[in-house]
Amino acid sequence: MSSAPSPTFEVARRVVETLTARHVTIGVAESLTGGLLAAALVEVPGASAVLRGGVIAYDTRIKHSVLGVDAEVLAAHGPVHPDVALQMAVGVRTALVVDGEEPWIGLSTTGVAGPDAQDGHPPGTAFIGLAIGNEVRFVELHAEGDRGTVRAAVVARALDLLVEFL
Known part of the structure; x- marks a missing residue:
């Protein structure tokens, strides 16, 4: 007996199908989600046609050295800030260039999963960055729950954000 796909899987499936139909690629840069966002996309059969790859920038120094965050x-704001999310989304596109071509979409997550506050931000505070073409935006999220719940909520919201803008 198989169980019904999760709501997150269904949204990820819609993302992969839409990107495939449009012949565009995506790259993800993750901090607090630690690879869960890329994993949600990879769960969908056919994701290899659109997912260029991901960077898990859990260490703040990687945000700068690999993703080019200023x-x-x-230094001024710490890693939990909208500008960091925006720069991560733009930077992952540069980091994942193949044959001179960037992924069309960069998607990023940064925040505090908990249990403790970080740089004055309570657990559950997150920023999602989205870079599509020349358009860049962020969404702020305040999720409730333990680390796993917060991380899952950020993945779900990131996928929903993609659907909204596709």
Whole structure:
């Protein structure tokens, strides 16, 4: 007996199908979600046609050295900030260039999963960055629950954000 697909899987499936139909690619940069966002996309058969890859930038220094987040922004605000999410979304596109071509979409997550606050931000505070073409935006999220619940909520919201803008 098989169980019904999760709501997150269904949204990820819609994302993969839409990207496939449009012949565009995506790259993800993750901090607090630690690979869960990429895993949600990879769960969908056919994701390899659209998912270019991901960078897990859990260490703040990786946000700067690999994703190109401005060191001054990190020093001034820490890793939990909308500008960091935006720069991560843009930077992952540069990091995942193949044959001179960036992924069309960059999607990022950064925040505090808990249990403790970080840089004055309570657990559950998260920012999702989205870079599509020349358009860049972020969404702020305040999720309730333990680490797993917060991380799952951020993945779900990131996928919903993609659906909204596709």
